[in-house]
Amino acid sequence: MFNRKHLEAILITRTELRLPRTTPEAVGIRSTAIAALLDAWKESGLELHSMMILRHGQVAAEGWWAPYAPELSHMLFSLSKSFTSSAIGLAAAEGLLSLDDAVISFFPEVAPEEPSANLSAMRVRHLLMMGTGHEEDTMGPLSSAEDGDWVRAFLQVPVGREPGTHFVYNSGATYMLSAILQKVSGVKLLDYLRPRLLDPLGITEGTWESCPRGIHTGGWGLMLTTESIAKFGQLYLQRGVWEGKRILSEEWVNEATSKQIHNGDDEANDWTQGYGYQFWRCRNGAYRGDGAFGQFCIVLPEKDTVIALTSGTNDMQGVLNGIWTHLLPALTEDVTADPAAHEALSDKLGSLTLEPPVLDAASPLESEVSGSRYVLDENQFQWTALSVQFESQEAVVTLENCEGEFVLRCGRGEWAEGRGVLLQGAPFQRGANHRMASSFTWRDSETLSITLRYIETPFYVTSELKFNGDELTAQQQVNVAFFSPELPSLHGRRS
Structure with a gap:
């Protein structure tokens, strides 16, 4: 699982490589203005992954929306x-x-x-x-x-x-x-x-x-x-x-x-x-x-x-x-120190997160489908079979193709860390071993919803797995794309 302290650690051993840090007020910025900017982005539904504001050569404010982190490219x-x-x-x-x-x-x-x-x-x-x-x-x-x-x-x-x-x-x-x-x-x-x-x-x-x-x-x-x-x-x-x-x-x-x-x-x-x-x-x-x-x-x-x-x-x-x-209006030279506002901003920056979707934590269907192998119809992703093994705090999704198995561990209502290749047909580079954060929830008693964030990219994929008897249908969508965000669906049958 992702550890917040780990995510907040900047893994730089040579401190001289880092930019100098200061407080917003020390370089003429009101902490309240930066807090208002963060709130405005959130209210507009804009997904930011990281922010760093420099003034007079010093970092006045910085933040990463977990599971994105300072050490990640x-x-x-x-x-x-x-x-x-x-x-x-x-x-x-x-x-x-x-x-x-x-x-x-x-x-x-x-x-x-x-x-x-x-x-x-x-x-x-x-x-x-x-x-x-x-x-x-x-x-x-x-x-x-x-x-x-x-x-x-x-x-x-x-x-x-x-x-x-x-x-x-x-x-x-x-x-x-x-x-x-x-x-x-x-x-x-x-x-x-x-x-x-x-x-x-x-x-x-x-x-x-x-x-x-x-x-x-x-x-x-x-x-x-x-x-x-x-x-x-x-x-x-x-x-x-x-x-x-x-x-x-x-x-x-x-x-x-x-x-x-x-x-x-x-x-x-x-x-x-x-x-x-x-x-x-x-x-x-x-x-x-x-x-x-x-x-x-x-x-x-x-x-x-x-x-x-x-x-x-x-x-x-x-x-x-x-x-x-x-x-912009808050970039001045005459700002009085405001410890309370700075502390509030620090708390806000330290708690930035993109929460995993949480609908229904579990479904009675878990015991029935857990470990079942579903053979997939021919598809452009070239996946041949899929199975899901449910455990107390995670679901282990196994995808098979001609090259072997790809195992994805998804946290139950929280992010789980992993690495893997990117989906074929998605709008980003394949073949690279990218960092991922994955979670699952149940949209209803028959529909498993998996969110897969590629946390070194702008992209995340949402997969909706519908179980109907021995049949499986998977609908997938990417958050941002140069083309339609809808990815081809997958169909399979329990073997």
């Missing part, structure tokens, strides 16, 4: 793009490339024999600003390339507009930045960043997904802890300097976080304030890196503030609106 999705951008800035400073280099110049072996004028005009800076001239994201053609050569596939996509004139959010463009970086440096993106950016910041974790040819995806796929996200934002807030040492040039930081291309006119929308080099401009003089389902690194230069967040929500604008409404 989290999928960043497109927040990865800002790290890829930083690698390009470093490579430019080393003279490995120029932002004005033609994209096709790096890959003559796979470039079209007669490239179009627009493709020929595409420069590295156009990849950075999402102004490649494409009409839509190129990831469709890249991911469907039969030979796995995403670079060749990108260079084959028609470029309908003059580069630099039209914004289209394009993860394929960021992948090309990773491919270019690997071509000119001879090492993969994460390996390039490790000694130049991650190590100086004390970021010791980190993994990155790769394409079929072994190039890091660039536009997504990086996993880091919340504190590492915060350090990255603080580096940019400090204009590229860390502990007195320059990591990124000030010119790069200014250029990367400034508006490089127009992307809309909605004054109330934080996705239409302009785009830099893999950074979004925000309202209120801020900029950010962000990723799907609420992964954020928000920098407010005028307030000397950084906010790092991980989440599992489709309402990313709602997350930002809460910050602008409740936190």
Whole structure:
């Protein structure tokens, strides 16, 4: 079972790698404002997984919603793009490339024999600003390339507009930045960043997904802890300097976080304030890196503030609106110490949790179905059989496929810890051995409800197992997704 003290422990043996801690009032923030922000997110039904607020270089408030925890890395999705951008800035400073280099110049072996004028005009800076001239994201053609050569596939996509004139959010463009970086440096993106950016910041974790040819995806796929996200934002807030040492040039930081291309006119929308080099401009003089389902690194230069967040929500604008409404007005310089408010906030931050669903704790059906093996009809998950063994404080679910058994231990009304691969067909990486938190309850006397949280990702899956005599039907749904949240159902019969 999950132990709260274990979850709250930050497993860092070298304390000098941690950011300094302080109280909100010591850096000009009212504790009551942070508490109000937490309440607003909760009342809006937004699922946050972690939060860290830095002011004047110190952590003023931090919290993790259990079973998420400080030591766990989290999928960043497109927040990865800002790290890829930083690698390009470093490579430019080393003279490995120029932002004005033609994209096709790096890959003559796979470039079209007669490239179009627009493709020929595409420069590295156009990849950075999402102004490649494409009409839509190129990831469709890249991911469907039969030979796995995403670079060749990108260079084959028609470029309908003059580069630099039209914004289209394009993860394929960021992948090309990773491919270019690997071509000119001879090492993969994460390996390039490790000694130049991650190590100086004390970021010791980190993994990155790769394409079929072994190039890091660039536009997504990086996993880091919340504190590492915060350090990255603080580096940019400090204009590229860390502990007195320059990591990124000030010119790069200014250029990367400034508006490089127009992307809309909605004054109330934080996705239409302009785009830099893999950074979004925000309202209120801020900029950010962000990723799907609420992964954020928000920098407010005028307030000397950084906010790092991980989440599992489709309402990313709602997350930002809460910050602008409740936190932004509270970023002042003249705040009187308020021990009672600080203690109340500390209690609130220390008790953050995403409770497992609890409906009916048990069902008379448990004794009948416990240990029974249900043979499953053919399904896209390739599971062949399922059984559930009920014990006093948990249910042990065993799924079988051609490779063997997958055992999932679910707490009775509480989270149980485990590890496992991700479901096939779900919107996240398969094959990785991800941390999980699982629980079960009974929706009614015949319907077992299992909640499975992949606590290094934004995702959780709810499975409803309906037992009807010898028949079993399982309906599954994921909380957030790029497509329909409904996953294919499973059907089986007791053998």
